[in-house]
Each structure stands twice: as C-alpha cells, then as structure tokens.
Amino acid sequence: MLRFSEININIIVFRMSRVDRKIAENLKRIRKAGNMSLDTMAARTGVSKSMLGQIERGESNPTVATIEKIAEGLKISFDELFYTREEDIRVVDPERMEIYREKEGKYRIRQIFGYDSRRTFEVYQAEIYPSGSMRDITDKEDAVRYITVLEGELLLHADHEVYTLSPGDEVRIAGGKAYQIENRSGMFARISLLLSFERGTRR
Incomplete structure (x- = not known):
C-alpha cells in the first residue's frame, strides 16, 4: 500500500478537483457510518470542526498533512479517503x-x-x-x-x-x-x- 508519508510530494501529480471530491464524499461517509458528529471527529483527529466541514462540502483543498492527521485519528488506511465505489463492469484506459x-x-x-x-x-x-x-x-x-x-x-x-x-x-x-x-x-x-x-x- 502506498502512503503519502513515504513519497516525495514534489513528484506527485494530481487532478485536485477530482481527488478533493473523493475525499469529501468518503470523509462524510466514514463519519456517518461511525455515528460521529463533526465535533467528535475533530476531537479524534486534531483537525478543527470548521476545517472538517469545509472538506466535506468540497470548499477546502486539504493538505497532505491534514489528510494524514485524519487517517491516523480515525485509524483508517490512507487509501480509504480516496476510495471510489466500483461499478459492476469497469473498463480502464x-x-x-x-x-x-x-x-x-x-x-x-x-x-x-x-x-x-x-x-x-x-x-x-x-x-x-x-x-x-x-x-x-x-x-x-x-x-x-x-x-x-x-x-x-x-x-x-x-x-x-x-x-x-x-x-x-x-x-x-x-x-x-x-x-x-x-x-x-x-x-x-x-x-x-x-x-x-x-x-x-x-x-
């Protein structure tokens, strides 16, 4: 599994709008699945309630450090924040x-x-x-x-x-x-x- 902490950030290329959308959707899904309020998630991750809300709404581009804090605080793998639900049939170019x-x-x-x-x-x-x-x-x-x-x-x-x-x-x-x-x-x-x-x- 790739972790951002193991990668030189200067050599990563992302289409940020697409990535941010995935993070927003997954963060909200994970929070609701765990019956957490934004206050509870903030306490667990050390990321402010306002910042978490902005990320969920797609109003903020979270830094790598912020994403790491969220993953570590929630005890989830880094990749879970980038998860894309699979279609029954998916053709990839x-x-x-x-x-x-x-x-x-x-x-x-x-x-x-x-x-x-x-x-x-x-x-x-x-x-x-x-x-x-x-x-x-x-x-x-x-x-x-x-x-x-x-x-x-x-x-x-x-x-x-x-x-x-x-x-x-x-x-x-x-x-x-x-x-x-x-x-x-x-x-x-x-x-x-x-x-x-x-x-x-x-x-």
Missing part, C-alpha cells in the same frame, strides 16, 4: 488514469484498481524510462507482488541474482523481498504490478 507516483527520468506509476474493502489486492501499471529503474513500491511484508512484463526488455535484481525479463514473462516476488527493476534499453518498458495482500490485511 491506463493512459487516462492519474499518475500516482513518479520519479522524473526513472519511472511513472498509475494506479489501475486501488483500495476496495471487498478485495485483497491492488493493481498498478508502471512505465520505466530508457536507462531508468524502479524499486519496490511497498514495504508491507504480507504484500506478494505479481509482475507481468507488457513491453520492453528488463533486468530484475532480487536476492543477489539478476533475471532477464521479456514481454509476456510473469514474476512472483514474496512479501518482504526487496527488488529493483532496471531498463537498460533505449526504449520505454511497461509492466503490470499486482499487490496481493495474502494474509487478508493491508494496513
């Missing part, structure tokens, strides 16, 4: 998804299917720049990573071994195992990354 995490000249990652309480996995798609590389995106020991190479020739560094990967190759990496994927070619490479929380927890 990765090129139209927001860039979730990016390091200029190295890689960019889009979240395809994020947090949903009904499932125990998340799906990402990553593009690795020519001569770029990316490391693991989670430090959760229960998160098993399943990688599918979609385009490009890559090198996988793991457990003091180097593996050559080509389009169509599938890789499973156990939870807690560090790895790095390197693109030594002169072309973009693309992978699909599925995080499976196989012990049923993702926090």
